[in-house]
Amino acid sequence: MNLQKHFHVKRFYTYLKFDLRLNGKTYLFYFTGLIIFLFILAFFTLATASNRVDFNESYYSPLGVFLQSLTCVLVSGTSFPALRSHSKSINYLLLPASIFEKFLVQFIIRILVFVSLFLPLYWLSYKCAYGIYDLFSWENPLKIDSFHLLSPIDWHKDNIDTLVAVSTVIALSVFAFTGAAYFKKYALFKSVFVFMLVALGYFLFMVCLSHLYYYHKPKELFDIKLRSYNMIENIKSSDFFIIIQLIGTTLFLIPMSYFYLKERKV
Amino acid sequence: MISTQNLTYGYSKKELLFKDLNFTQSAGSIIGLLGKNGAGKSTLLKLISGLLYVKDEQIKVNGYIPHKRDPDFLSDIFFVNDTPFLPSLTIKTYLQIYGALYKSFDIEKMYKILLEFELQEDQNLKKLSHGQQKKFIIAFALSTNCKLLMLDEPTNGLDIPSKSVFRKVLVNSVEDDQLVIISTHQVKDVETLIDKIIVVENGSIVFNEDVYRITEKLQFKILNHLDDISGIIYSEKSPMGYKVILPVNNDEETEMDIELMFNAICNKTEINL
Numbered sequence: 195m196n197l198q199k200h201f202h203v204k205r206f207y208t209y210l211k212f213d214l215r216l217n218g219k220t221y222l223f224y225f226t227g228l229i230i231f232l233f234i235l236a237f238f239t240l241a242t243a244s245n246r247v248d249f250n251e252s253y254y255s256p257l258g259v260f261l262q263s264l265t266c267v268l269v270s271g272t273s274f275p276a277l278r279s280h281s282k283s284i285n286y287l288l289l290p291a292s293i294f295e296k297f298l299v300q301f302i303i304r305i306l307v308f309v310s311l312f313l314p315l316y317w318l319s320y321k322c323a324y325g326i327y328d329l330f331s332w333e334n335p336l337k338i339d340s341f342h343l344l345s346p347i348d349w350h351k352d353n354i355d356t357l358v359a360v361s362t363v364i365a366l367s368v369f370a371f372t373g374a375a376y377f378k379k380y381a382l383f384k385s386v387f388v389f390m391l392v393a394l395g396y397f398l399f400m401v402c403l404s405h406l407y408y409y410h411k412p413k414e415l416f417d418i419k420l421r422s423y424n425m426i427e428n429i430k431s432s433d434f435f436i437i438i439q440l441i442g443t444t445l446f447l448i449p450m451s452y453f454y455l456k457e458r459k460v
Numbered sequence: 461m462i463s464t465q466n467l468t469y470g471y472s473k474k475e476l477l478f479k480d481l482n483f484t485q486s487a488g489s490i491i492g493l494l495g496k497n498g499a500g501k502s503t504l505l506k507l508i509s510g511l512l513y514v515k516d517e518q519i520k521v522n523g524y525i526p527h528k529r530d531p532d533f534l535s536d537i538f539f540v541n542d543t544p545f546l547p548s549l550t551i552k553t554y555l556q557i558y559g560a561l562y563k564s565f566d567i568e569k570m571y572k573i574l575l576e577f578e579l580q581e582d583q584n585l586k587k588l589s590h591g592q593q594k595k596f597i598i599a600f601a602l603s604t605n606c607k608l609l610m611l612d613e614p615t616n617g618l619d620i621p622s623k624s625v626f627r628k629v630l631v632n633s634v635e636d637d638q639l640v641i642i643s644t645h646q647v648k649d650v651e652t653l654i655d656k657i658i659v660v661e662n663g664s665i666v667f668n669e670d671v672y673r674i675t676e677k678l679q680f681k682i683l684n685h686l687d688d689i690s691g692i693i694y695s696e697k698s699p700m701g702y703k704v705i706l707p708v709n710n711d712e713e714t715e716m717d718i719e720l721m722f723n724a725i726c727n728k729t730e731i732n733l
Contacts, residue, residue, distance in 0.1 A: 199530055208560055215557045216547060281545035284511060290535035290561050456529075460511040 236323035271370035271382035492654035694724035
């Protein structure tokens, strides 16, 4: 098997450079937009907060994970922008690079780089917002605890919770990424819609299982009953089950998105 | 360079566009792929370039199976579609960015063609007219020196002087190891360009001949009347009298009237060369 057909370092570097030169301004524009958005959001949160709110890591971090999930879905769901129109698709699919290299460039920029860059951006914008808030003598002085760069994924008591948070963000990103490779028009909206259907289906499946295995226990119609126990030290079976599902979904969807790109017709 | 074996393709399983299509073509020609609207010209080009899928190895181009989109295959083909995508860049920037992807891209050739097409490097591609955009992408396609160039309706949107420049540029730019396929329904625009005609109709190749052979065997004349003329293969009324296709006699060669030839083929006239 000739692997150079799929990946060649020089060709990949040329293609990556091509993508960055072609879309560099767009990426920069969106990054700037994101920083401004995060700054305004952080400033608004601080400016409208009551002094009873305790701005410690448990306030800052969940918001960070939520925003990261949201923005990662937005960024991944708009991957492969060249596949959205007929003439752009022709241009993109016939560019002299392998499908794997085209896939890899999008995966690196949209998922790996963005997931990694989000936390420093979030940290920076929150610190800036707090700095500016603190600069003026507000009637509502706030006490904000110190937090570090990785607080959003490091605030939990157990490492397992951190793993759940990171796996969720990556799985959501990869789901939106696969949708972007599969759908031609309105990929982001369709991906979100499909995700909602899958989530609903999963919920109903779990409800069915709960009724099946815990039929003797009285409960509401849509109750989900989970039996959780400590597997190894502090690792709960339910957490372990969620992580396996998230990692499994991610590992299943990555090759699937590659396959969709490979099979793309115009 | 291109070979198809029993090529069968349809947008739906019930309605096949091509059924058992066979043809081979080597480099060194400019082919006119002619046909009425909806005959399957663009689909054939998309199949050859790998934008559409067929099962197995029904098409091979330069030894590659197009739909596998091998990067070496892609670096040696260029497809200009009717409405090409051009980003909002100046010509100079576009050449720097896109030129790097094609190993045989010739920047000097590009600037020569741009000069012929009266395009400047500081012009923004998005702000060009449709015709200018077409001229630019044709210039770029020629400068990549790809072995296979596919031009889908290249003269659409070009004004009359530009069509003439296009013909001149194409003839001067194409090398012997290249194959150019021009798909068009505006047959007059490519009359003096092509050295082979392929006519597609209802998903079949109904005519596939060299222009040299056509002019060797057939005469194209305008007559005032058809009386006493024997052996007419095809005729049609024109403002000047009658345009006719006749078998060659007395070794008198005439220039091919491609429109007349095309109409004769479309009217299912039996032409034996």
